[in-house]
Amino acid sequence: MTIELKGTRPLSSGSFRDCYQHPKDAGKCIKVKRPSVPNHVGKVERCIGKYEPDPNIREYEHYRKLLGTGIPLHCYFPKMYGLVDTDLGTGVCLELVRGSNGEMPISLEEIVTSRNSAQFDTKYILQEVIKFSCFCAQFGILASCDEPGNLGFVRDNKGLRLVSYDLKLRLNKELIPVSTLFAGFRRRKITRRFNKLLNYLGKNLGYIDNHG
Ligand SMILES: Nc1ncnc2c1ncn2[C@@H]1O[C@H](COP(=O)(O)OP(=O)(O)OP(=O)(O)O)[C@@H](O)[C@H]1O
Ligand SMILES: [Mg+2]
Structure with missing residues (x-):
């Protein structure tokens, strides 16, 4: 059955996808590709026959692969319910991340750009991001979840909890895809990306001198 999303306002948008609340289940969301986004095929990808499939397919398949190996994704990532047919194209359906106060997550990007970052315990935020980076390195998670717009915090009853909500796999552009083939290379790449x-966080939250 086709889920109708046309005419509703997305809750939030990224550069590739809009995120809608599921019209029949308030605890779920559906991400669909934005109409303005073409299938990106760069020169290099065209030459070597690699191109980026739909971001929803990339995220769906990555979830399945990681879950299939028993990685405890639920520690940080929303539950994934599968691909769905919508009137805006194929979407991926996920648990809608909300805090115990019912609010949407606040991303790291919003935290660093907010004029009032003093309202946040920035030391705690950095510690949690470091823990998350160790989790990703340990389990070889190399996805869009290391970008400041793709992870953030929600309030839970005890305080703030780190959540990440973008698990789409990036196309490996290495000539010899060592970080796909070898766990050690992969871990080092993940660590470099989180560093x-x-x-970026250290500079923008005032822990690292911008001129240093
Ligand atoms: N499960 C979720 N629960 C709540 N909000 C979500 C969820 N998934 C995504 N979002 C919101 O929707 C936005 C867009 O989703 P997402 O980041 O996956 O899209 P994208 O266009 O692929 O991202 P990017 O621009 O980083 O490539 C997110 O920034 C976030 O605010
Ligand atoms: Mg995103």
Whole structure:
């Protein structure tokens, strides 16, 4: 059955997808590709026959692969319910992440750009991001979840809880795809990517001198 989303406002949007609340189940959301987003096929990808499939398929397949190996994704990621047919195209259906106060997550990007970042316990935030980076390195999770717009915090009864809500796999553009083939290379790449994120956070939250 086709789920009708046309005419409703998305809860939130990324550069590839809009995220809608499921019209029949308030605890779920559906991500669909934004109409303006073409299938990206760069010159290199065209030459070597690699191109990026639909972001929803990439996320769905990555979830299945990671869950199939028993990785405890539920520690940080919303539950994934599968692909669904919508009037805006194929969507991926997920648990809608909300805090115990009912609010949507606040992303790291919003935290660093908010004028009032003093309202957040930034040391705790950095510690939680470091823990999450160790989780991703341990389980070889190399996805869009290391970008400041794709992870954030929700309030739970005890305080703030880190959540990540973008598990779409990036196309491996290495000539020899060592980080796909070898766990050690993969772990190092994940660590490098998180170090970039931590550096960005450190600078923007005032822990690292911008001129240093
Ligand atoms: N399960 C979820 N629960 C609540 N909000 C979500 C969920 N998944 C996504 N979102 C919201 O929807 C936005 C868009 O989703 P997502 O980041 O997966 O899209 P994208 O376009 O693929 O992202 P990007 O621009 O990072 O490539 C997120 O930034 C987040 O605010
Ligand atoms: Mg995103």
